[in-house]
Amino acid sequence: MVVSIVNTDRARDVRRAVELLGGMERFISSGEKVVVKPNICTGKESSTGAVTDPEMVAEVCRMVRECGAEPVVAESPIYVLKSPQVFKRAGYGDFESRYGFPLVDIDADESRDIRIPGGRAISHAVVSNTVLTCDKLINMPVLKTHLEAVVTLGLKNLKGVVLGKQKHLIHLQGLDQGIVDLNKLIKSDLTIIDGIIGMDGYGGPTMGNAVKMGVIVAGDNVVETDSVAVRIIGGDPRDVKHIRLAAEQGLGSLDGFEMAGESLKSVSRRRVIPRAPGFFRFFTSNVGLRAWYAVLNPVRRLTGGERVVEKVLLGDLVIDNGLCDGCRLCMPACPVDALSFGEMLVCDREACIRCFCCAEVCPSGALTKKLELGAG
DSSP: OEEEEEEOSOGGGHHHHHHTTTOGGGTOOTTOEEEEEEOOOSSOOGGGTSSOOHHHHHHHHHHHHHTTOEEEEEEOOSTTSOHHHHHHHTTOTTHHHHHSOOEEEGGGSOEEEEEOTTOSSOSEEEEEHHHHTOSEEEEEOEEEEETTTEEESHHHHGGGGBOGGGHHHHHHHOHHHHHHHHHHHSOOSEEEEEEEEEEESTTTTTSSEEEEEEEEEEESSHHHHHHHHHHHTTOOGGGSHHHHHHHHTTSOOSSOOEEEESOHHHHOOOOOOOOOOHHHHHHTSHHHHHHHHHHHHHHHHHHTOSSSOSOOOTTOEEEOTTTOOSOOTHHHHOTTOOEEESSSEEEOTTTOOOOOHHHHHOSSSOEEEOOSOSOO
């Protein structure tokens, strides 16, 4: 198993990252149908760090075609966003006419409900036929953070092969283990992480800070490639639950594999990474909520305050109605129907499961995760 690192600001240097692994011919044979799966989760250009650079995707497609294989790009955005609008705004609207490679909208693709052998959180998934029938899959995420999953790299990028609202099942039944289960079903034959411009901070995967990282990371194992990417931004893959679970369940290793290209130390830059320790997970659980409010209620009675603390939970959803433009995309994005809109947007805190799907689709940044304890 090998992971390569290339220090660059040019998309075409993806070719060098793959050559360090033994070349595309190591992965692709003539006559094969190859799906290239970028991250086009939202309608933002790659300069924002939200989506994979289309120039890099096109270069990978050229390399696949040079092997005599048939490349097809396939992707779906965050549920409720519409693929045609997202692809256009992200610089993929004319991908086929500009580069000569087809782009499949997974949400409009034929699909099958597939049982996941050994699935622990999800036992089945509705997956694109294009993905299910391909010979090889090249996974091309962006190096960026995620407000719930800590990072969204190769492992989490496969969530995009699931159609539309079916993505909600993974949140409802356990996101971290659900990501691992999906990777048991769909194998990434080659993972290439676009880290030329990535994203850090607590607003990822769509509203974080664009940062110039200047790296491309590639590997023949998705767990190992993700582990290197996490270390590049100053994190520990053991602190990312879905990566740790994937390693524990035999999908790859967190360390001990071969490295090629630049040294990890030479490209590493500490970035702002969302943290998800046990303390956080406890306080965003139903048990944690009850324990916290058991402490709060006596304080409120003693002070005589009707509203001493309204939102105090680390990880709670915060709504800024001053930023809200009333688009209401968040409402169908919520898997438990916790949001309603009258004069303003309101969240039912009892129903909310803190998956932050609403924040992922919010175009104005009106929905965020509360990061500190304190009076609201």
